[in-house]
Structure formats: C-alpha cells, structure tokens
Ligand SMILES: *[C@@H]1O[C@H](CO)[C@@H](O)[C@H](O)[C@H]1NC(C)=O
Ligand SMILES: *[C@@H]1O[C@H](CO)[C@@H](O)[C@H](O)[C@H]1NC(C)=O
C-alpha cells in the first residue's frame with residue numbers, strides 16, 4: 001500500500017488536478033430499481049430509401065452488412081433488431097406492379113435523401129438477406145390519396161416479412177408535421193385522430209391477410225421535442241391524454257434522439273466534437289428529458305426505446321460524427337441510457353451518412369467500409385455479453401471529459417468500463433497524455449483482463465480496434481480479425497485496480 005501511494009505521488013506532481021485520484025474511487029452499489037439490460041440494447045435503424053443498399057436482394061445479398069450484424073450475435077447471443085424507416089418512409093409509395101425494387105427520385109443529385117421513393121414487391125427481398133433479424137417496418141402516414149395505398153403497403157409487409165416482422169411504425173417525426181406534411185394549424189389532437197384512424201386501417205388489413213395476433217406498433221416516433229418546445233405545444237405526455245392509441249396497439253414507445261443539429265452556425269467540427277459529443281456532462285444533459293419522459297409514460301406499460309438516434313441530426317457532420325471521437329460518445333451514451341431504463345438504441349444508418357457505422361456499398365466514390373461508431377457498438381455489446389442479468393451503474397467522476405461504469409451480473413461486479421474523453425488529434429507531434437485511475441474493488445475481484453477501444457486519435461477515420469480486433473472490410477469483409485494479439489492483464493494490488501487510459505480511448509475491464 002505504502003509503496004503504491006509513494007510511487008503515485010511521484011508522478012502525480014506532473015499531473016493536473018482531477019487526473020489522478022489518491023484515494024481509490026469506490027464503486028457504487030446497484031440502485032434498487034435498476035433493471036437488467038437487454039442483450040440487444042445495440043440496435044439499428046436504416047433509412048427506408050437505402051434499405052436495399054444495406055441489405056441487397058436475393059440474387060445480390062449484401063454479405064458485408066450481414067457479417068457486421070452477425071458479429072453482435074457472436075458477442076451477445078442475439079441479433080440486433082432493425083427498424084426500416086426515417087424521413088424517407090413518409091415519402092414512400094408502394095406500387096404492386098412496379099418491376100424495380102425501388103426508384104429513388106432526387107430533387108438535387110447531391111441531396112442526402114431522395115424526395116420520393118417508389119417501391120415494388122422486389123423491395124421486400126431485402127428482408128430476407130440478413131438472416132433471422134427481427135424488423136420494425138415503417139409505413140407512410142403522410143400519403144392521404146387513398147386508404148387502399150396504406151392497406152396494400154401494410155398487407156405486403158406482413159405477408160412478405162412474415163414472422164420476422166416485430167412491429168409496424170406509422171409515420172416518422174410527426175411532431176414536425178404542422179407546416180410540413182399538414183397545414184400549419186394541424187394540432188396534436190388532429191394528429192392523434194389521424195393516427196388512430198390509420199392505425200385501425202393497418203390493423204384490419206393485416207389481420208385479414210395475416211391471421212394471428214397483430215404485431216402492433218412502435219410509436220409515436222417524435223424527435224427533438226425539447227428543442228421544439230419553445231415553438232409548439234406538442235408533448236408526448238399531452239398526446240396520450242388526447243386519446244392517442246385508444247386501442248392500445250402500441251407495443252413499444254419510440255422517441256428519436258440527437259445531440260444537436262447539423263445546421264449553421266456551427267463551431268469547427270473538431271471543437272464541437274469535444275464540446276458536444278466527447279463530454280459526459282453534455283450527454284447526460286441531453287438525455288435527461290428522455291429519461292424523464294420515460295418515467296412520465298411508464299404508466300402506459302410499454303418499454304421505452306430510442307427508435308432512431310445518432311450523434312448529430314441531419315445525417316451527421318464530417319470531422320465530428322464520422323471519426324473515432326463519435327465512437328467514444330456512443331459508448332458513454334449507450335451505458336447511460338441503459339442504466340436509465342431505455343430498452344433499445346436504434347442507431348440510424350443511411351448510405352453516405354456522416355454518422356453511419358458502416359458504408360454498405362461503393363457510393364460517391366467511397367468503397368464499403370466499417371466506420372468508427374461500429375467499434376463503439378461492439379464495445380457496449382461486449383460489456384453486456386451473453387449474460388441475462390447485466391445491470392449498469394455509473395461511477396461519478398469529476399470532469400466533463402471522463403466517465404466510468406460498473407457492470408454487474410446479479411450482485412457480482414463483472415466488468416468496469418472507463419472512458420477518457422479528452423480529444424487527442426492524431427496529427428499532433430506531442431506524446432499522447434493519459435489519465436491514471438485507482439478503483440477500490442470488492443473482495444472477489446482479483447484477476448482481470450483489459451480490452452481497449454482505441455485509434456490513432458479522436459479525429460481518426462480508420463485503424464480503430466476493440467480488444468485488438470479489427471472488423472475492417474479490407475481484411476475479411478467485416479469478420480473479426482485479431483490485429484494485436486497481446487493480452488493485457490489488469491494491475492490489481494490489495495484490492496485496488498490501477499489503470500491508465502490514454503486521451504481519446506476507453507477500456508473494458510473484465511473480472512475473471
Ligand atoms: C438485385 O440487386 C442487383 C444489384 O444491385 C440489381 O442489379 C438487381 O436488379 C436487383 N434485383 C431485383 C429483382 O431488384
Ligand atoms: C389528410 O388527412 C388528415 C386527417 O383526415 C387531414 O387533416 C389532412 O388535411 C389531410 N391532408 C391532405 C394533404 O389531404
């Protein structure tokens with residue numbers, strides 16, 4: 001003990017305050033009301049227009065996407081759930097006689113998303129290329145031309161997707177419908193009535209074509225509620241008091257979440273990365289209203305999910321959301337959300353999106369690529385593993401740029417995740433600083449291994465690994481490849497774990 005402290009004192013003199021704790025940090029016991037975290041916490045949302053690009057079709061399945069999804073099953077025992085939807089869902093029309101699987105009509109060729117999506121029966125081949133995934137399928141609530149359109153789209157979905165259809169979704173982000181899809185005076189009550197009416201149409205059509213229990217909906221898929229509140233009176237709590245979903249067809253509550261919006265004026269991307277994403281305080285502040293909303297709506301008896309989320313809205317931002325720092329944000333965000341009873345996190349994907357976890361096909365000159373956020377998802381999945389009783393508790397630390405979580409199985413501390421969120425540019429010539437932590441462990445935790453989430457810097461686009469493993473396309477098309485086989489044992493002496501975390505990296509400690 002004496003030796004350890006005196007050795008530390010020597011280095012501590014050169015460290016800034018807050019970097020080194022002389023007293024080992026104690027690990028909080030589990031809060032009484034904490035619930036086990038689902039193994040499929042990490043989930044995906046794929047933009048409706050780009051689902052065929054991600055999944056391929058029967059003759060040309062996208063095996064890269066399938067591999068990246070299968071990796072989760074290896075780690076957690078379950079495949080991630082996939083929601084197919086987004087803004088393009090409310091611009092999509094089903095044409096039973098269309099030969100092409102999908103026709104995308106762009107207003108400007110450089111736009112992130114098409115303005116109109118016409119899909120035919122061939123579109124549904126994409127639901128049968130990724131293995132045994134459970135899907136949440138988006139229906140267009142915007143189109144008002146005919147009830148038959150909605151009926152035939154819903155019927156085709158249930159007959160084609162079959163037992164892999166987990167839930168439907170009717171409309172995307174309708175809290176922004178006034179002035180966008182409907183007249184400016186379209187009210188929350190108007191929305192409630194229109195959704196109830198159309199949900200009943202969907203249910204009747206599906207029950208006719210696909211006998212058996214109706215799958216139900218994820219709803220209401222509102223976004224940026226707290227940013228928009230100053231301008232509207234649309235709240236989720238108010239919605240359910242207006243008779244929304246009077247027939248209780250909803251099975252899961254879904255809200256969308258972003259840390260900010262990619263719209264000017266914005267500070268430089270590298271600066272915003274530190275301030276907005278690599279910032280535990282800011283992440284917790286961003287999620288607080290969702291956590292409160294989950295409590296307010298608990299009486300409904302539905303699981304609370306983020307049915308679409310990612311870092312910065314409007315498809316992300318180069319230099320901020322496509323770099324390694326975003327992966328560190330994703331890890332911190334996921335653990336915090338899971339601790340606060342958010343059941344699933346559907347990270348949103350689209351072709352060439354600047355926050356995507358992978359690029360599924362060559363597009364705009366960019367070949368298939370596994371991108372940094374994917375590695376964050378792998379770290380979170382690894383922390384949960386196959387265990388059915390993982391519970392997470394945050395370990396409070398003093399700085400915005402650090403974060404730690406204890407993961408318990410039952411009452412046993414099984415893992416510890418530690419993140420150093422200080423930005424480190426790979427281009428700088430100075431040596432990479434690190435932070436040293438001491439954690440006071442329970443008696444049984446004497447032996448542990450360390451897996452690190454690392455990259456050359458917070459601004460890195462490639463060379464990311466977790467536990468020395470790369471999932472790069474160039475190696476084995478997304479299959480795990482060990483690129484650094486050196487195993488790291490944790491330094492535990494007299495019940496105290498000592499660990500160094502370089503700036504812009506994270507570590508997962510697993511007690512053996
Ligand atoms: C399947 O995908 C390939 C490659 O994108 C495409 O050429 C083909 O037309 C698609 N087939 C159908 C039936 O959509
Ligand atoms: C669609 O229907 C809703 C509810 O009946 C109505 O409020 C809205 O104005 C209609 N929109 C269009 C474009 O017809």
Ligand SMILES: *[C@@H]1O[C@H](CO)[C@@H](O)[C@H](O)[C@H]1NC(C)=O
Pocket residue numbers: 183184185186
């Ligand atoms: C809403 O605005 C439309 C015109 O866009 C008008 O015809 C309608 O009467 C208005 N409804 C209400 C309830 O004010």
Ligand SMILES: *[C@@H]1O[C@H](CO)[C@@H](O)[C@H](O)[C@H]1NC(C)=O
Pocket residue numbers: 268269270271423424425459
């Ligand atoms: C990293 O580099 C970017 C631009 O390349 C810059 O905006 C940012 O301030 C740098 N961050 C640090 C921590 O040096």
Ligand SMILES: *[C@@H]1O[C@H](CO)[C@@H](O)[C@H](O)[C@H]1NC(C)=O
Pocket residue numbers: 274275276279281282285400401
């Ligand atoms: C982190 O976010 C909080 C809350 O938004 C803010 O007050 C703080 O300045 C941020 N810290 C850094 C290092 O940018």
Ligand SMILES: *[C@@H]1O[C@H](CO)[C@@H](O)[C@H](O)[C@H]1NC(C)=O
Pocket residue numbers: 248250251300301302
């Ligand atoms: C609605 O259904 C959910 C299950 O999906 C159930 O937990 C809840 O109690 C039901 N609510 C009512 C009012 O029946």
Ligand SMILES: *[C@@H]1O[C@H](CO)[C@@H](O)[C@H](O)[C@H]1NC(C)=O
Pocket residue numbers: 456462463
């Ligand atoms: C990244 O990996 C590539 C090989 O995939 C290698 O050529 C390059 O030097 C690496 N870059 C860094 C910064 O480590």
